[in-house]
Amino acid sequence: MDFVRTPEKRFERLLDYPFAPNYLSMGEMRMHYVDEGPETANPILMMHGEPSWSYLYRHMIPVCAAAGHRVIAPDLIGFGKSDKPTRVADYSYQAHMDWMQAFIDGLELDNITLVCQDWGSLLGLRLAAENPDRFRAIVVGNGMLPTGDQAVPKAFRIWRAFALHSPWFPIARIINTGSFRTLGPDERRAYDAPFPNKTFKAGARAFPALVPMSPNDPASEPNRKAWKVLEQWQKPFLTTFSNGDPITRGGDHYMQQRVPGAANQPHTTLTGGHFLQEDSPVDFANAINDLLKRMETA
Known part of the structure; x- marks a missing residue:
């Protein structure tokens, strides 16, 4: 498939993003990831969603790494510093699953703590369910694993139509709208950095339409199978949703x-909108660190 690679100069001098780049080959394409903290420590896998990239976790990565954890934050294919197929049709739920499976296989990750939000949850929760022996804990903030069997919020239907059909798709403004606080100009530049023009935005355009909205969606049955695993999940499962997200409220x-595994966990509600990593990053990171500390002393 045809793909584009965002010029490196677009990522120069980004605010609060000092992390060295790392890349894993996906055939001809490559996938970028942040890898901070002790190399021998158990990994925390921080998975972003739509239409963000690992920049979303910039304030959380140092907090978790300073606590002695290895923190890995990939850019999904189509986002961030990763390569970007140029057609919306090049993206599917299963393609993203295959890319993420190749990622954890390529890095040989085990004893993983999953941290996920938005599409990071749609992919991450299924990834954990399909590789249960490789994950030791799950932390979900503002995310879900839909099967198409439940009603879809009106707000999401509007968002889906906008992503597919609007001639204007302003990445940074979308993230700013989904946050309680107002992003500064340097932060908005960072969120726009991966997307020099519309050719680079096919993956961001595609994601909302890939959410299962009917029981017969191609992803519905694989997600139901994943839920059967999660319904037997005894390992720690922590929710850290925000108090201001109309899309995932109640999830x-x-x-x-x-x-x-969610029983007797100190679930918390953080202050923020959909992108709680922007609104409560330190509280979010501390919830992860506290969970892992409890696991180590149990």
């Missing part, structure tokens, strides 16, 4: 009731 209580 934390749903998962707490359905996933056994």
Whole structure:
């Protein structure tokens, strides 16, 4: 498939993003990831969603790395510093799953703590369910694993139509709208950096339409199978949703009731909008660190 690579100069001198780049080959394409903290420590896999990239976790990565954890934050194919197929049709739920499976296989990751939000949850929760022996804990903030069997919020339907059909798709403004705080000009530049023009935005355009919205969606049955695993999940499962996200509101209580590993966990509600990593990054990171500390002393 045809793909583009964002020029490196677009990422020069980004605010609060001092991390060295790392790349894993995906055939002819390459996938970028941040890798901070002790190389021998158990990894925390921080997965971003739509339409962000690893920059979203810039304030959380140092907090978790300073606590002695290895923190890995990939840019999904189509986002950030990773390569970007140029057609919306090049992206599918399964293609993203295959890319992420290749990623954890290529880095030989085990004893993983998954941290996920938005599409990071749609991919990450299924990745954990399909590789349960490789994950030791899950932390979900503002995310879900839909099967198409539930009603879809009106707000999401509007967002889906906008992503597919609007001639204007301003990445930084979208993230700013989904946050309580107002992003500064340097932060907006960083979120726009991966996308010099519309050719680079096919992956961001595609994501909303890939969410299962009917029981017969191609991803519905694989996600149902993943839920069967999660319904038997006994390892720690923590929710850290925000108090101001109209898209995922209530999803934390749903998962707490359905996933056994959520029992007796110190679930927390953080202050923020959809992008809680922008609004409460330190509180989010500390919740992860506290969970892992409890696991190590249990």
